Amino acid sequence: xxxxxxxxxxxxxxxxxxxxxxxxxxxxxxxxxxxxxxxxxxxxxxxxxxxxxxxxxxxxxxxxxxxxxxxxxxxxxxxxxxxxxxxxxxxxxxxxxxxxxxxxxxxxxxxxxxxxxxxxxxxxxxxxxxxxxxxxxxxxxxxxxxxxxxxxxxxxxxxxxxxxxxxxxxxxxxxxxxxxxxxxxxxxxxxxxxxxxxxxxxxxxxxxxxxxxxxxxxxxxxxxxxxxxxxxxxxxxxxxxxxxxxxxxxxxxxxxx
Numbered sequence: 001x002x003x004x005x006x007x008x009x010x011x012x013x014x015x016x017x018x019x020x021x022x023x024x025x026x027x028x029x030x031x032x033x034x035x036x037x038x039x040x041x042x043x044x045x046x047x048x049x050x051x052x053x054x055x056x057x058x059x060x061x062x063x064x065x066x067x068x069x070x071x072x073x074x075x076x077x078x079x080x081x082x083x084x085x086x087x088x089x090x091x092x093x094x095x096x097x098x099x100x101x102x103x104x105x106x107x108x109x110x111x112x113x114x115x116x117x118x119x120x121x122x123x124x125x126x127x128x129x130x131x132x133x134x135x136x137x138x139x140x141x142x143x144x145x146x147x148x149x150x151x152x153x154x155x156x157x158x159x160x161x162x163x164x165x166x167x168x169x170x171x172x173x174x175x176x177x178x179x180x181x182x183x184x185x186x187x188x189x190x191x192x193x194x195x196x197x198x199x200x201x202x203x204x205x206x207x208x209x210x211x212x213x214x215x216x217x218x219x220x221x222x223x224x225x226x227x228x229x230x231x232x233x234x235x236x237x238x239x240x241x242x243x244x245x246x247x248x249x250x251x252x253x254x255x256x257x
Contacts, residue, residue, distance in 0.1 A: 027194070027196075028194060029114070029143050029192075029194045029248060029250050030054055030055065030058060030114070031058075032192065032250055033055065033058075033112065033114065033141050033143060033250055034058045034059065034062070036141065036190065036250070036252050037059070037062075037110055037112070037139060037141055038139060039059060039062040039063050039110060040062075040063070040109075041062070041063065041064060042063075042064055042109075043062075043063040043064060043109040043110055044063065044064055044065045044066075044067070044107070044108050044109055044110075045059045045063050045065070045066045045067070045108065045109065045110045045111070045112065046066075046067045046069065046101075046103070046108040046110070046111045046112070046133060047059070047066060047067070047068050047069065047112045047113070047114075048069050048098045048101070048111065048112065048113040048116070048126075048130065049069070049070055049071065049098055049113055049114075049116030049117075049119070049120075050068035050069060050070045050075075050076070050079055050093075051070065051075060051079070051114075051115070051116065052075070052078065052079055052082060053068055053078075053079025053080070053082050053083045053091075054114070055112050055114050056068040056079065056083060056091055057082065057083045057086060057088065059110075059112075060083065060086075060088035060090055060091060061088065063090075063109075063110075064090065065090050065091075065092065066090065066091045066092070067091075067092045067094060067103075067108070068083075068091055068092070068093050068094070069094045069095075069096045069098070069101070070093075070095065070096075071095070071096070071097055071098070072095075073095050076093045076094075076095060079093065080093050098113070098116070098117075098120055098126045098129065099120065099121070099122055099125040099126050099129060100129070101129045101130075101132070101133050103133045104133070105132050105133065106132075106133065106134065106135045106136065106138075107133055107135070108133050108134055108135060108138065109134075109135055109138050109139070110134075110138060110139050110140075110141070111130045111133065111134045111138065111139075111140045111141070112140075112141045112142075113126075113130070113141075113142055113143070113144075114141075114142075114143040114144075115143055115144060115145065115248070116144065117142070117144045117172075118144055118145055118161070118168055118169060118170060118171045118172075119167055119168060119169055120169060121169055123172065123180055124180055124183075124184070127180055127181060127184045127186070128184050130184075131184045131185055131186060131255060134255045135255070136255055136256070136257065137254070137255065137256070138254070138255050139252065139253070139254060139255075140181075140186060140252075140253040140254075140255065141250065141251070141252055141253075142177070142181075142249075142250070142251045142253070143248055143249065143250045143251075144171065144172070144177075144248060144249065145161075145171045145196070145246055145247070145248045146171055146172060146173060146174050146177070146193075146247055146248060146249050147170075147171045147172065147173050148173070148231060148247075149173050149174070149175060150231075152225070152227075152228075153227070153228060153231055153232075154173060156224060156225075156228045156232075157171060157232070157246065158170055158171055159220070160217065160220070160221060160244075163213065163216065163217045163220065164203070164204055164207055164209070164213075164217060165207050174191065174193075174249055177249065177251060178191070178251075181251065181253055185255065185257065186253035186254065186255060187253060187254045187255075187256055188251060188252075188253050189252045189253060189254055190250075190251070190252040191249055191250070191251050191252075192249065192250045193247055193248070193249055193250075194247065194248045194249070194250065195245055195246075195247060196245065196246045196247060196248055197233075197243055197244075197245050198243060198244055198245070198246060199242070199243050200218075200240075200241040200242060200243055200244065204217070218240065218241050221234060221241050221244070222236065222239065222241070232244045232245055232246065233245040
């Protein structure tokens with residue numbers, strides 16, 4: 001099964017969990033993204049891989065229109081229920097691929113993508129497409145979980161994520177994101193980091209995977225190197241993982257040409 005089919009299967013059956021997920025619904029990164037966007041009432045916003053619709057919901061009262069795009073039809077339906085339940089109807093919901101955006105060139109004032117690119121098979125194509133549909137002078141705001149710069153810690157983190165979520169492709173390092181964005185033509189204006197604490201039980205349960213996968217993942221994390229345990233603040237009680245800490249970045253970019 002290719003990664004996009006895995007995404008559709010995984011998120012289709014767990015869509016409701018993402019609408020109510022505390023990390024997705026109430027993370028400080030979301031409020032910071034909205035603040036840094038400089039959104040105006042006349043703006044048209046594209047939210048790529050909208051998931052539970054939290055970014056689209058945040059922009060709805062600030063702008064003229066939001067287009068919420070997601071690969072998974074069931075996820076779009078749950079996002080629609082959530083956003084319209086909040087009284088916002090200036091949202092268009094479109095099923096589509098982040099690497100083949102179904103829009104004309106230069107038609108959005110703001111393009112966003114939050115906590116999703118680690119699922120994308122080809123980040124370079126996603127960034128190129130985001131650049132293409134953004135107007136000159138427009139703003140691109142990206143949030144995603146990132147891997148440490150150290151190769152061993154990078155491998156550990158991506159293995160943990162892939163074990164828990166088969167649709168996970170790769171969390172990039174911060175330097176890789178900057179390289180990819182500048183290569184596409186974006187000017188990187190700001191990079192902020194956020195520590196993210198993952199309570200192991202609820203974090204794992206959101207994927208709906210069997211107990212043997214959970215046990216295997218716990219064994220892997222318990223046997224981690226001391227440097228990994230310290231870096232990721234892995235908390236253990238009675239030989240059970242209680243929580244660990246990752247990092248996400250918010251990168252603000254401009255399209256100047």
